[in-house]
Amino acid sequence: MITLGRKPHNYLNANYSPWSWLFSTDHKRVAILYLISITLFFFVGGATAVLFRLELMTPRGDLVISETYNKLFTMHGIIMVFFFLIPSIPAVLGNFLIPMMIGARDLAFPKLNLLSWYIYSIGGVFTIAALVSGGVDTGWTFYTPYSSTYSNTAVMTAALGIFITGFSSILTGLNFMVTTHTMRAPGMHWFRLPLFVWSNYATSLIMILGTPVLAISLLLVAVERFFRMGIFDPKLGGDPLLFQHLFWFYSHPAVYIMILPGMGVISEVITCFARKRVFGYEFIAFSSLAIAVLGFLVWGHHMFVSGQSMYAGMVFSFISMLVAVPSAIKVFNWTATLYKGSITLQTPMLYALGFIGLFTMGGLTGVFLATLAVDVQVHDTYFVVAHFHYIMVGGMVMAYLGGIHFWWPKMTGRLYPEWWGRVSAAMIFFGFNLTFYPQFILGYLGMPRRYHTYPEEFQVLNVMSSAGASLLGVGYLIPLGYLLWSLRYGRAAGDNPWRAKGLEWTTTSPPPTENFHVTPVVTEEAYAYSAEESEAEYQRQVEEFARGEETLEESRREL
């Protein structure tokens, strides 16, 4: 209801008390709670990376001793994987957008949604407790028997934190899945869903099928540690490989939890800033599902050198290469969408273009790693580190930031400063490549991961990498600054600053608590950007460019 002289009612000004936030079941407020918590974890995880990148500036261990170094990279892994990447796009953007994209008033289970944030936070408290009570040195993978028998660090506190957080991700997945099935607005049938919803649906599938297996593996480690029951420790008759199988059965699909939602964001952003229908909608939608399904069949490629059977290795190698097919389908479809589009290079689009390039690099090096013989050479080297950072950081973090910029006007009603946005996007792109490209070379030359010292000939590349990391760090701090700034001083965004399609743009910014004043009825497919409109946009840009040339000409004449 709009009354003159008052701001229209929305989810942000509905109630200002802290309780109304902490006990809100509104999916948009829960998304904001998640946004705040994961941002916190992102910078804690980033700080540990700063420390070990500093250590790696010199070949000798002069800043931290090896044990501290082990704890640093373990914490970096645990926090970034379980407390940033896995919840990042699903729990923030997915929470905020999925109900709006399908025309619903909320997720199917709003209370479970709030509960998932509390579970996440409790898990986070345990992990922080593990960090301050001396840290963990097992690596984020908790390999047994080191984690279950030998390590004298806070293994169980950290594992408990991850165990608990796992349930928040299960609840999110469950909620998304049921919501997508039962809460769609009239006319929103499956093939009108935005691709962001499809990719989050595929992600939910992994969260539901994979996360419980991680939970049980960590539970078994706990049982072994506390009761000395022999499940994984060979001295007690157990089998350490069983842990690796169980762990990677979750943790390999989990890396697709950390990329699929990002692919969803890219599909939204590319279509909007190319002003074109997406190329091959069904292919992109089904390739998400294909990645989710294939993702469950490839865990053995983490264990090529663990002594598993050679034939198992060959099968895992082959299926791992198959994952490249749906991934490539997506990349080709995005590029085909760009072809002959009216492209504008706003900040979200810069992130999306960065994503395509970096994801392709990360994906192709993944094929190298899936090749048995090559993997034996580069296993546990910086090549692997660079590969997965190209996917996780170059892919997911770029997509996450692109998404945050794209939907920031919807979430807050304010525009971020465009110039700063472009500068930091460019800085992150260059910083990222400077950090991780040298690591491909380091790994190929044989520098193993997880050591705090290295031979002198690797120093130049390591210094390059550390220099890139500082650029990257600054690149991440700038958006933190200007996004906060824009909350107060940013220009009012209006309901649809990008003239984007999709139900979330049809409502006011910020949206009202119930999302839509009237339940929408969907009559057209997603991404109905028309050719005429695109042509008009092209003409507008040509004229703008011509005007710019004229002014340039005038100023020249004046000189």
Next chain:
Amino acid sequence: MTTSDSLYLAHHFDDREQQREAMTLGMWVFLVTEIMFFGGMFLAYAVYRWRFPEGFAEGSKHLDMILGTVNTGLLLVSSFTVALAVHAAQSSRGKAVAWLFGITILFGLAFLGIKGYEYWHKFHEHLVPGPHFRLLDPHNPQVDSRQVEIFLSLYFAMTGLHAIHMMIGIGVFVVMIVLAWRGRFSSEHYAPVEVVGLYWHFVDIVWVFLYPLLYLI
């Protein structure tokens, strides 16, 4: 929207049918996660059974088959009373729902009591894995006691996890009894009863797999 329509209908659903569909689907999806959760343990069981057949045969002989069978019977009957409760809710008999859930709780507690007795007995026989584990009178003298220990580790981990699920179920039944007694459920609004019933049946089915794997073979 009339009053009876909006009663117990959460604000974000359009109608009761949508709400019921969402709740039931939600529970089914949750049960899928539970299958994966228990699945990790069943995998461990399969791996070690294949690797240590003698140890597992020996360990199985140290379990009390009669008590296991009685417990199986108790759980199956409790599933029946739950099914009756769902039926009672569908025909708006709230008091009957409360009574049937009450009986289910009794069966559940009896199960847990017997299970507790079995655990206590194992403790006395030094069959709890850990530093005090002793295999005192093996049926097969050649067997490696460490293999038997692994069997018993899995026995405790699997039945323990199952028992925790039963305790949660019993706790939920207590809440449901209060709600049913207050007349919350009717032929129009019985989804919660149905959903809790699904959960209990699942817990039963897990036992139906545990019983032969641990006690019989």
